[in-house]
Amino acid sequence: MVGIDPRLGLLPDVFQKEVNPADFQAVAQAFQDFSLAILDIVAPYAACVKPQLAFFEAVGPAGMHALGRVIRHARKLGLPVVLDGKRNDIGSTAKGYAAAYLGETSAWGGDALTVSPYLGDDSLQPFVDTAVEKDAGIFVLVKTSNPGGGMLQDLNADGRTLFQHVADWVEKTSANLAGSEKYGPVGAVVGATYPEQLAQLRQRMPHAWLLVPGYGAQGGTAEDVRSAFDADGLGAVVNSSRGILFAHSRKEYAGMPWEKAVEQAILDMKNQFAFAFG
């Protein structure tokens, strides 16, 4: 999975030169041009892409217009689109988010959306219902890759950590909807930076796709994420954002044209996986 996380200061020179960072319209255009070019490069190799909504929102309405263009281009290339928005709310508002992002006919046209669980099961249900109706999916935050994630997620209540409470809801809900498939429409976000918990959570949620961030720039290795996959080598998608998007600034690709660096980075990631998975 390639994360689409454009940030002006990190773009190849050709995209950021002559762009005034305070000109949101110009920055949004640079994000769009860069993201569309990235999609063309990674399309032959990537399983799916994950636009990070925050970076598009950061440049205002023009950024959201760019996001719409990026999603449409990914769909045109046949790349499933996981929208990383970590949204949630209650009742009709949760329905609003679900209607906004899930399914080809929605306003944004995502195949899946990341969702935050703090508001509880009745806040998650509208996303589940819409995902089922629109042939889409959701990934619920379970165990995140940041150091501070444990502040709440690792708290122990009734003999289970908070993230285990969320994981058990994910598994129950996804198993109920899986039918004859191995995996249901409700997946989980589990960071690569806690490999031991990743392995435990794979076991705990046999019917949930795992979305695994934290690979590469955040420190997770191919070996670390091996346990996210089932015995058939399926059931997980591993995200890399900076390591691929901004490969032109990695020293191992010094001197390469930026497009070539991106292509080489995704090939190297695939090779690392092939090696680690033996």
Next chain:
Amino acid sequence: MVGIDPRLGLLPDVFQKEVNPADFQAVAQAFQDFSLAILDIVAPYAACVKPQLAFFEAVGPAGMHALGRVIRHARKLGLPVVLDGKRNDIGSTAKGYAAAYLGETSAWGGDALTVSPYLGDDSLQPFVDTAVEKDAGIFVLVKTSNPGGGMLQDLNADGRTLFQHVADWVEKTSANLAGSEKYGPVGAVVGATYPEQLAQLRQRMPHAWLLVPGYGAQGGTAEDVRSAFDADGLGAVVNSSRGILFAHSRKEYAGMPWEKAVEQAILDMKNQFAFAFG
């Protein structure tokens, strides 16, 4: 606080007639026209407004353009704008959201943003830092107004509920930043539908503004929210969305022009508060 939550089927006839619900551009225009009209009506009476991002996002990029117009108009009218997005993420992504929404010079120009705590303290810190830098504020979800909110929020860990863990972080952070002011820049969302916990949380977070949803259509009464305020009658904002926006469909305002129903609903809410607060 007036919540700006446009939904096509609930708008006064003049805004929804001849609008095709599948035409996102037309729906976004209706949302914009309605929301700008609402702002003009409530400006003399409201302390602040709270656009609900989900409903604008639900109609795609055109909806986000409308949201931008709504925020600018509210600012022009002198109404502080609390953006209800319940955002969060980690690291540079959290910084992206904070930069997007907080402060007059940000891409969206909000005065405050609602933020979800599941990702922990290091995910909240960029919002706090940006709020301080941009003279803005955040409201962290503590105890939400929905029935399922307790699934995680009421779990007990180390002698405190999860929502108390979050509340204690809010209080500590806001107290540290309050300086000579009574209230700091970090507030809390606490629903009106749990009056007993609302009173306890007011005591537990003496330096945190409370944003209180759940009044009116969700069942909370003026008496229920009285305990959200401090001894001086300050320290809280109580939100009403549907009860004001869609007052034209409430039976007590039957037959009134929609603008008059909105104005009467906000006056009635103020009167209910004056009565309950003696």
